[in-house]
Amino acid sequence: MSTVGKAVSLLELFTLHEPEIGLSDLARRAGLDKATARRLLMALAAHRLIEQEPRSRRYRLGAGLSRLARIRDAHFPFVRLAAPVVRELSQETGETVHLSEFSAGALLTVHVELSAKANRVNVDVGQVLPLHGTASGIAFLAASRLEVASAYLEKPLQAFTAHTMTERDTLAKAIAFAAASGYSRSSQGYEEGVHSIGAAILGADGQPVGTLSIASPVSRVDDQLAASQGEAATRAARLISARLTGEA
Template sequence: MASNNDRESDVDADTGQHGGVQSVDRALAVLEILARDGHAGVSDIAEEMGIHKSTVSRLLGSLVSREMVHQNSERGKYQLGFGILRLASSIPGRLSLVREARPVLESLAEEFKETVNLAVLRSNYAVNVDQAMGPSTLATYDWVGSLTPLHATSSGKVLLAALPADERDRVLKETGLPARTPRTITNRNKLETQLLDVARDGYGVVREEFEIGLNSMSVPVYNHMGAVIGAVSISGPAFRFDPEKAPGLLEALKQAGLQISAKMGYSRR
């Protein structure tokens, strides 16, 4: 905590040559404290930042006037205001999932020498919107733009597992569970059990369920609200690629999903 002398100089600093920059930095620090704790009082903030309570009050006053911060009338505590939401809501529209994900997909494909895809949910299907090829992969098929069944692909299972139960029920009733191969899960109860595992474990796997000779593993991508907006998968020939046995693959894939999610504004609490 700052001494009294430090605090007195602190009061003067806001009006000095560098006061503007310092005030901006401190205002951002206040917002970070409120984002972390949910709410805080003037004394709490002053003590953590090591500055005078009068400085904190001035900062909060400016933030309140801009609706960045709101004061709870009952307890006198401060919390983030709706102005923050206005600013945040302008970000997602400017973020391109494909653009932000591209370097992560390429890095993953380079490391594991297999095909990496990015898929999103569209019209009851998993739609592949980007693809990166490993340097020595045998696969040459371009999956970009392809509509793939949710129940028979690893990306699809990740996307299904993230849906509310009623929405998932609607989708599966409309699409059914057609067999793509003898290994495709066509029993609804068995699929639901597997989707519970996907939600719990944070990844989905298929072994020759979509195409004989093809295995894949997928993890979710989240947006700034924590909602699943896509899935990153890695796939390869079944004769050489068992995703759950590949050293380091699951952790690398999960990290890739979190990297892309962070670029889309996701913050894991």
């Protein structure tokens, strides 16, 4: 692996649950020598991508990342172009709609429009969704190249609720349904009581770049409503895809 790749893989060891890590730990997990890890960390720290807590001497992600992310967010049209469509879809359906962007093997929630109803699903921006177990994820897999989806299904699949689809066959059927209909459906696969309809958003190269999802309390949805939500989600996702590729 390139030196740069090693340095970035150090950054990727930090998670929401473990935002500060010591040198030895970092080196061990990245499979690097301590001296190497430290040199890479120093190089990253010089550009503020890494910071070191002076007291504990542990390392954490740096402010430079926030700065770079802001530059990207300000220009990459995904959220900017998609947000109005997401808002309209939320108003049209009366439900919470959230937008996710694919990154590093999972979907990152980047925008949310909450339902106006008192009994609604709440989703946080920044939440990371697995590709199985959420409607968004299944829609994404269905739109991905076969090899990508297959590779994902090889790995063991974590169950988040009693309803999570963890068996390959079940999941394959859900993916086939999504590929055929344009939208995916998942009931309580990730969180109890939440019903979701997902649809993939495609980039200029035809590959999926993210998804949108309509999330409702499960008590409010029957098959007929799910179908109409599915059509609305598919339409909205296609509109965003078209705008992304400059076709509308």
